Amino acid sequence: MINDSVLAIILGGGQGSRLYPLTQKRSKPAVPIAGKYRLVDIPISNCINSDIKRMFVLTQFNSASLNRHIKNTYHFSFFSSAFVDVLAAEQTIGSEEWFQGTADAVRQSMHHFLSHDFEYALILSGDQLYQMDFNDMIERHKKSGAEISIATLPVNAKDATSFGILKTDDNSMISSFIEKPNTEALQGWESVVSEEMFKDGRHYLASMGIYIFNKDLLVKLMDEPDTVDFGKEIIPQSIDKYKTFSYQYEGYWTDIGNIDSFFEANLGLTDDIPQFNLYDSHKRIYTNARILPTSKITGTLLYKAVIADGCIIHADKIERSVIGIRSRIGKESVVINCYMMGSDDYESLKFIDDNNIEIYMGIGERCFIKNAILDKNSRIGDDVVIDGSKHHEDVETDSYVIRDQIVVVKKGATIASGTII
Missing domain, CATH: 3.90.550.10 (Spore Coat Polysaccharide Biosynthesis Protein SpsA; Chain A)
Structure with a gap:
């Protein structure tokens, strides 16, 4: 009608x-x-x-x-x-x-x-x-x-x-x-x-x-x-x-x-009962009907987390965070107060080898990410620390922006292993 x-x-x-x-x-x-x-x-x-x-x-x-x-x-x-x-x-x-x-x-x-x-x-x-x-x-x-x-x-x-x-x-x-x-x-x-x-x-x-x-x-x-x-x-x-x-x-x-x-x-x-209700069958929010597999989570403590489709997660802990489609998070990583938008595509092992990719899309191993927005297709190397709560001044670089104590990693940006922000 x-x-x-x-x-x-x-x-x-x-x-x-x-x-x-x-x-x-x-x-x-x-x-x-x-x-x-x-x-x-x-x-x-x-x-x-x-x-x-x-x-x-x-x-x-x-x-x-x-x-x-x-x-x-x-x-x-x-x-x-x-x-x-x-x-x-x-x-x-x-x-x-x-x-x-x-x-x-x-x-x-x-x-x-x-x-x-x-x-x-x-x-x-x-x-x-x-x-x-x-x-x-x-x-x-x-x-x-x-x-x-x-x-x-x-x-x-x-x-x-x-x-x-x-x-x-x-x-x-x-x-x-x-x-x-x-x-x-x-x-x-x-x-x-x-x-x-x-x-x-x-x-x-x-x-x-x-x-x-x-x-x-x-x-x-x-x-x-x-x-x-x-x-x-x-x-x-x-x-x-x-x-x-x-x-x-x-x-x-x-x-x-x-x-x-x-x-x-x-x-x-x-939140346990979010003010914006995505679970109301009479007020559905529509979007692109992607054909994605279920998310796979191994050894991760989840607390107040929203996980979208197609994710592969090995993190130690995800707390009060939204994890977007096709997200990848490596072992021993901790994610707190973050919105990770995910990726547009998966990278196959063949694609990684053929293109000599050293830092994969997503979050690497042993990372600590807090108070951050990770835009689509961003690459976070191993042993990276990003903590927006420790920054009181706004900053912009080629790969990220800091606004109101929130670190925003730009779309498609790469953060090298060992980086501290």
Whole structure:
């Protein structure tokens, strides 16, 4: 079943500098998460679970791997109107510029959207972790008679300073907006929230960057070329002119746009009851259906570990870590507080001999790795020590970056045996 009244537009973001070096060779939506998924799988899966199966993903930087992932993953019936298409920035007669912001990306792509019939445009971010039933938001949008709906998250005063905060009336209609207010400016910006949220001190409504626009209004707004961003311009300027509804969401949601939040979101999956539930059969997260063997683990103490398919592990201990597909970890190694993304392929013994490879993909023997992200296809030699918790200054080298006491080994990088970071 397909909801033919809704067209989903997923914003892939710009260069993704806050997630560098994970975005050095790939676009932000293509960054691997949770050991086997990609960031773009989250909004796409939420759409599929909500019967919204016509989706565009807008991007302009390093989009080759994203194109490949979507092409290999999302196949619908030949007789269905369902699709997931990637739209990269392109020069047209109307514009020779790259996307200047989120609204400009939609504006430049409007001719693609308008070739489809729809009543509502669902605009989503490509760098958030959450599970939402968009059908409920769409129905509330219709019943309210709104022209724009914004998904909002109740937050406390401390967190409110990091978001755009919306003020609503008793009917959940948005009356005003303030961008990242300081603590003093928050006075008077409380909104009506549920009793549970109120008791938890979450009195303020933060914009989640998830919008519904009536088609006619979106077309009208996109005819105004001076506005380039939804959060900074379109939404604040529209509140006084158009009926704007606040859809309150009380589930788990996090913006994983920087290294620290990305790291914590992944390690949070190792909790006994993680806030982001990958095990809900009604809210599945879809991804490329790789044909991989089961993981093989020998003599390893596992504590709060998430292990993806196809791994070969001989480590002494893995603690509070996510180990991605096809990962290899050698004997006597210890891995703590790490996200290891894994590898794209296996290296056969013949390939290793033919190419004189001395350091294999994965983690070698007798290594100690803590507070680190190991990007895809990285090679860690024997007797390597990587401990992000001992670094208080940000550093960048050819093979790794240190951000917020997290060591990020770059994609395909090699760390020589005996190295101490």
